[in-house]
Amino acid sequence: MSRRAGREPGRPARWWRRQSLRTRLTVIAAMAIAVSVFAAFQVASELLDRELRDTAEEQLRADSRVLATNAERAGLAKVELPPYPGSGRLVRVVLPDGSTRTPPGQPSLPPVSENAERVARGASADLMESDGSDEEGYAVYTLRAGDGAVQVARPVDDSPINRFGFGMLLIGLLCMVGGALVGRTVARTGLAPIDRLTAAAVRVAHTRELDAAIPDEGGGEIRRLIRSINDMLAALRNSRQAQRLLAEDAAHELKTPLTSLRLNVELLIRLDRRGTLDSALPAQSRTRLLNDLGAQVDELSTRVAELTDLARGDVSDESTEVLDLADVVVAAATRARSRMPDIEVALDVTSVWVSGRPAALERAVLNLIDNAGKWSPVGRPVEVRLRAEGASAVLEVDDAGPGIDAADVPRVFDRFYRADSARALPGSGLGLSIVQRVVDAHGGRATVARSARGGALLRVGLPAAAPALVARLTTGEDTAAS
Template identity: 85%
Template sequence: MTVIAATAIAVSVFVSFQVASELMNRKLLDTAEDQLHADSRVLATNAERAGLAQVPLPPYPGSGRLVRVILPDGSTRTPAGQPELPPVSEQAGRVAEGASTDLLESADWDDGYRVYTLRTGDGAVQVADLADDSPINEFGFGMLVIGLLCVAGGALVGRTVARAALAPIDRLTAAAVRVADTRDLDADIPDEGGGEIRQLIQSINDMLAALRESRQAQRLLAEDASHELKTPLTSLRLNVELLIRLDRRGTLDSALPAESRTRLLHDLGAQVAELSTLAAELTEVARGDVSDESTELIDFADVVVAAATRARSRMPDIEVALDVSSVWVTGRPAALQRAVLNLVDNAGKWSPADQPVQVRLRAAGASAVLEVDDAGPGIDAADAPRVFDRFYRADSARALPGSGLGLSIVQRVVDAHGGRVTVARSTRGGALLRVSLPAASAPTASAGFAAGKDTAAR
């Protein structure tokens, strides 16, 4: 900023000097020409009275104007002691001969004279002066001194203002370096300064607050995951240790009858499946909103049907009834399918074997509405506000498999797609989970296909 201020002042002074010098030079030239005209007219008047050959020419005083009389024969008269002027030019000679009334010459004279020739009688008179650049030089020197002083003063003022204006930036930089070195996200940067600097500090404080929340969420996720992993891992370890101990003793067959071994192996398989599910859900939660999958225009009905097909293969004892209509949305197909699968899995845990899980999809205004309900005991009013929290499990659900992450993932996916998920009680007495997503316009080429997409399947 100091260099910029000094440079700007230097450029301003230079431009001002050029303009002022040009204006001053023009003014001096105009004044000198006016004076030449006036002096030549006085000399011409005297020559007309006394004649060109007899007009008195006082001795040259040593400085000032130079005069010369051009006689009809082309000869010249000059005052005694006057410096010799350049020879009469061809153009001035023609003026003396009557070709013109007057002439001002300066560009073609090497000695720097300005000569004004005025026709008088049968000849002419000339008045000349020596071009004097001293006023311009003195003016330029004065402007140079003033310019240097202005540049120095501007640099000093610019540096002072810059240091005062950038002092909050220096403190902000120091605070940012301190946070980076200490990893202390709890130390807010003091809100000082004004304008853009204050906005910058507030933005950085907001960023630090977001980082604090993210770190807290990571800590809670690690603690909750550790707690959730402890139970299935302990059970799995005890069962495996039991099998190893009995096998080493050679009493595996006698101590565990075939029915007990089958039940134990079934428990081990269920525990491994539960750990796999929990690991996948933890990975999904830890990824947050970061996904490499791109959004695209999709028929939500295809996603629901695919999720229901996967749910049937995972829960062969539970019937899934579909009643879906073609509704187009913009989103990530894999993420939406995972959310729908979690909804169906959750309903399958509670639905009696003789009651299907009902999945309905329809268009409602500008939204695509998905409903999944079961005929289970439903969700208590006290648990409804927390069913979408991570790792939250109602007291009645602690005996069932699961980690409490499924519905949390559903809410995150729905929020990422600009939708809303709610919980209510279905007409069959169970839980009704409803997802609303912004609908999109169907491709024109698919209009005929969409009309035949409505289906009800079991």
């Protein structure tokens, strides 16, 4: 029993949640009208009942005064009592000895109450009371007259109230039905944009067509919802287009190294099967070919890593922390020197604290140095400068190469973009694109200009960390060190 009792309250709620919004609005409209009609019926019934009782009591008082005047003139024992009309008013005279007189043929009234006897004895002037002990109750008015009292009574008739209640019940039922119909119509009209929006969303889900925008109709919340969904569809279209372009560009960029790698491997396999590997391919040529294969594998691995990093959507899963950007630049320069031993990297850095992801920032700085290293002539170092400018940390990578043509400047940070002069150099065109994405993720800005040395000047500005936070961190480090 306890488990069933615990489940019962949840059933209406579960039923309500399963209903459509249109059904809910219909039920709410019908219930609102029903409650309104019920409240109006209660108020109207109370007012009507009070008005009928006041009217009946006023009539009883008037009739009692007439009968009392006649009784005082003729005497209580001799006053002529009006004959009983067959229905309606009833009269009675209460004599000093407590006996009563009534017209012949009149139905008997309830016994004289103690309060009415006190009126007859002169203790009170009048009394209005109701008696409901019998099936038919009476409203009895007692008025002092001579040495006794006169009483005029009327049956308490609730039939007008009952008829009024029955009429109100019929009206309430009709109003409920009408309210349900009106609520259904209003719900259908008001939810029509939602229905069309749902149909459009279902069509998009089935056809996978993101180009068809949902018509902007309605107002208020409906319009904001439609605009939000259209914005979402536009974002999905852009994302799908970006994925398609990435896949097409990746396929194009991977095609050349894969083709070269496959041809070289097929050549080795074919010569090995013929048994002419040593004669057809001397040791020096074989070494050069193997070196080429290794270089192609390295290039292919680098491009796959760059594509993977670019396609992940976020810069990294690592958390953001407050760090000294000078440490990141020094670490990236060290890696660049190991990768390009022929290129000199000259550092001119000062301590500037920023909030960022260390690995992502190091990757961006390394890509900047790698890009500059491709263009710097032998004996001309790549200059890397880091300083604070106001509330920003400014990193500059300066090379002494031929510089970037003005026509290529707007597309320097595009994915897979390579200037005509750079197509003979190693690379995939993804390095600076990754730099742009990392800088954007950190709220910074990357620009390109011509260096005073004649080459390219790549400049990155990042928001510097708050001085108070830096002071706390450096103070904590100094305390730990001491």
